[in-house]
Amino acid sequence: xxxxxxxxxxxxxxxxxxxxxxxxxxxxxxxxxxxxxxxxxxxxxxxxxxxxxxxxxxxxxxxxxxxxxxxxxxxxxxxxxxxxxxxxxxxxxxxxxxxxxxxxxxxxxxxxxxxxxxxxxxxxxxxxxxxxxxxxxxxxxxxxxxxxxxxxxxxxxxxxxxxxxxxxxxxxxxxxxxxxxxxxxxxxxxxxxxxxxxxxxxxxxxxxxx
Numbered sequence: 001x002x003x004x005x006x007x008x009x010x011x012x013x014x015x016x017x018x019x020x021x022x023x024x025x026x027x028x029x030x031x032x033x034x035x036x037x038x039x040x041x042x043x044x045x046x047x048x049x050x051x052x053x054x055x056x057x058x059x060x061x062x063x064x065x066x067x068x069x070x071x072x073x074x075x076x077x078x079x080x081x082x083x084x085x086x087x088x089x090x091x092x093x094x095x096x097x098x099x100x101x102x103x104x105x106x107x108x109x110x111x112x113x114x115x116x117x118x119x120x121x122x123x124x125x126x127x128x129x130x131x132x133x134x135x136x137x138x139x140x141x142x143x144x145x146x147x148x149x150x151x152x153x154x155x156x157x158x159x160x161x162x163x164x165x166x167x168x169x170x171x172x173x174x175x176x177x178x179x180x181x182x183x184x185x186x187x188x189x190x191x192x193x194x195x196x197x198x199x200x201x202x203x204x205x206x207x208x209x210x
Contacts, residue, residue, distance in 0.1 A: 039168065048074050051113035051150045057169065065153065067106065067162030073153040077169055079143040084172045087138035087151065091165040098163030102155075106165060108136050109152040112145070121149075125156060140172065184210050 044065035045055045054074035057063045065073045079085060091106040092099045099105060109123040121144075124136035143149070151169065155162040184191050190210035 041166070044073055044075070050074055051076070051111070051118060052115075054150055057151075059171075062166055062168040063151075064164070064166045066164045067153060067155050069161050070158050071155065071162070075151045075153070075167075076148055077151065078147070079149050079171075081143055081146045082174075083143040084174075085138075085141050085143060086170045086172055087141070087167060088170065089135050089137050089153075089165065089167045091135050091163065093135055094166050095164035098161070102161045102163065103157070104160050104162045105156045106136060106162060107154045107156050108138065108167075109154075110138065110141060111150050111152060112147070113150060118150075180209060184208075186210060 040058075040061045042055065042057055042061045042063050044063065047053050048055045049072045051074050054076040055063070055065075057075045057077050059077075063075055067073065087108065087110070089106065089108055107123065107125045110121045112119045112121065122138060122141055124138060151167070153165060153167070178191075178194055180191055183189055185208045187210055
């Protein structure tokens with residue numbers, strides 16, 4: 001068998017390395033995509049112990065604050081009738097050492113205010129979910145009237161301190177709203193569910209909805 005000269009073999013090996021390594025690098029897709037932009041934050045502005053002095057939370061911003069002994073933090077936000085919002089709340093997940101040391105947990109409430117009277121719309125408390133001291137998120141809440149609404153943050157045990165917290169209010173994508181049709185107390189009269197959001201009313205302990 002005829003042997004190739006050493007200088008020819010060297011050239012062939014160099015070409016192989018350039019093609020093999022260079023070609024493989026080109027198939028890697030280039031530089032990784034940049035990280036998503038950081039969520040802007042809005043710190044609470046004391047005093048904010050009532051709706052009249054609630055800290056406005058801009059859309060897309062995360063609110064941050066701290067709960068002391070007997071402390072109430074109010075935040076104001078605007079919403080439109082029909083909006084479905086989600087409240088992600090980080091108390092124990094944000095400052096677990098403080099909340100656990102104080103043997104406390106946060107209570108959050110969505111409400112409206114007419115300048116005189118507060119009207120609670122939805123409250124999540126440790127009393128209702130007392131199997132563990134987890135954060136009380138609100139995964140879905142439908143806004144009934146257009147205007148200013150408030151988020152109130154408090155400690156479950158007002159006589160003790162809480163800790164630092166953070167939250168954000170997100171408007172969920174619009175979806176079809178389906179209302180239940182009575183009578184639907186049996187499988188035979190069950191409402192067919194279409195993709196979207198189902199709105200119903202649980203009238204009494206004996207009420208069954210299918």
